[in-house]
Amino acid sequence: MYQYDDLDRQVVSDRVQQFKGQMARYLAGELSEEAFLPLRLQNGLYIQKESPMLRIAIPYGMISSRQLRKLADIANQYDRGYCHITTRQNVQFNWVEIEQVPGILNELATVDMHAIQTSGNCIRNTTCDPLAGVAQDEIADPRPFCEIIRQWSTLHPEFAFLPRKFKVAVIGAKEDRAAIQLHDIGLQLIRDSSGEIGFKVWVGGGQGRTPMLATPIRNFLPQAQLLAYLKAILRVYNRYGRRDNKYKARIKILVSALGAENFTHQVEAEFTRTCSPEYLLTLEEIEYAQSFFTVPIYANNNPQTVRINQQSQQQQTQYERWLTRNVHAHRIADYAVVSLSLKAPGQAPGDINAAQLLQVADLAERYSHAEVRTTQQQNLILADVKKSDLYALWTEASGIDLAMPTIGTLADIVCCPGGDFCGLANTRSLPVSAAIQQRFDNLDFLYDLGDLSLKISGCINACAHHHIANIGILGVDKNGQEFYQITLGGEAGNTSRLGKVLGPSLPMDDVPEAIARVVELYLEERTDEQETFSSAYQRIGKQPFKDKVYATDN
């Protein structure tokens, strides 16, 4: 994991001081609401319904046990004892006091954390494959490049006041586990025919009101040119992106307005005229970044020697379920990747309390090199677990409600905080999530359904990424009433696809039944267990689902 040096610490502490001053000026009436808005947003501070929300950056989802403990402290001291993992791998505190924010930022700085650019119209946290470094299908580790992008984009003088927010995602594996095609810039590490490492570059993906998949604009960008090329893209966007309409301000609108070819031409022209040596990454500096993400020393361990004593049949079944759903392949045979589920029944998706944060820190230290990752699916990952430790880890994770064996199933619901918290939302999302979770509490049924993604956004901003869910739910306000629109057939990853609206939106109480009918039809129609929901949907189309969901029972 990356370790701060003096410059990193100085940047963060300068920023804390600066924000403290800005807050004081605001509270003293010297800084107008309009002027303070971009400043506070760039420090992750939203003014919400009940209380301000502070979003903390977890760069590309990597967090240490020490940092987890600090989050636990902050949750206890400044919030209501918990925090929330976002779909962009960050952490949110939902109950902070505005005057205490500078103090919280100070606390975060002591463990090399911050809230810089977690909101606002600037370059946001770079997201990444949660299996980076341990995936079997990896060409190169994306994290050193994420770190380089993190630094380059932090307080970049030219790009702090963009037309709209700007999100970058990087992967280094063949399979896309970071939804790069739904980002303003998606980067995929590849090798060219000569074996050189570089990037395939995608631009113009995004969700929100006008969801779009990104367009590839460069098939191979040598790694040295990464920042020079990013700068060219951002400069074209900053000059020509629309600022007159919030909903037309993302780069996706510029790309589609200019046409991909014209946009690409402009980026390449800007790149050619400004790609001077100062902007190129040297091999030494790339290697230096890579030196923080070296492969840990993996001990030999023999899973066969692990003796599970006096285990009841019921425990055995639960353990095996967990192994099947929550444990994933590691590139080293004797190791495994473990998902800690934040989707226990009755819990808001992605929420984690202070006691759990401390216990996860302990687990990470004992079982996974003191590092944890956050995921876009709002779960946590321990990436380097010895297979011989799995049973012990399962036992402990079960004891703290983090072993719900439903990763990747319908019950692994992704959900934004919605109208209960968020000032932007126009409907609640959490009660819908709870009702669906309650309806589908039969594990055998969930396993029969197999991999199935369900995501719920409380408004058109689409923070839960419902557009790329197999089953997406979007809250819409109709004359002050909460209604929910269902989209089907969305997919993330290499075959990214936007879901299609099924039909008229439904009142909250009807949503669980509608979802039940959707999955029932899927079970009836699928050719065999191998046919995924998305494949079945593509094959049979929307109509049968629509007929089933909107059928009136006589």
Add this chain to the structure above:
Amino acid sequence: MQQIIKNGAITDDTWLLISVEQADSFAPQAGETYILPLELWWDHAPGFTGFTSIPGVWIDSNDELEPVADRLQQAPVIGVNFPAIADGSGFSTGSLLREVYNFTGELRAFGSLIIDQAPYLSRCGFNAISLAAGQNLEAAQQLLNNSNQTYQGSVHSPHTPFKSRYAGKQ
């Protein structure tokens, strides 16, 4: 007289800004120095008959630089307008003028600017900053003087984040 920050110092500003609305009735007065909207400036260029000295040029966020770039070198001042706090297109305009068009004269940022933006402006190549009314110039000056090392450097001296940080550490 209005004051601006120029080359780090707070100074009186003698340039008269002529807006697009004033352009129709504009006639140069002897002894005055002007900053004119791009179109008006272009109409008088390159001779600038009737002007005591060559006027500066006002660049708006929707003005295209490319077609006029060569002649801009003639301007003693280029003023880049920031129409709103949140409209940061001028940061790119300024950077381009220094980086691509090698403009060496006074590059001035003006409009809805607050002190907190001063260090960014300076790093994008602006050596003169005219803040929105009511902003504390001493505070802005202090921010400029206290600026520490950054990940990107400036348009005059850019660098990649790890440049000069990895030597001897491995």
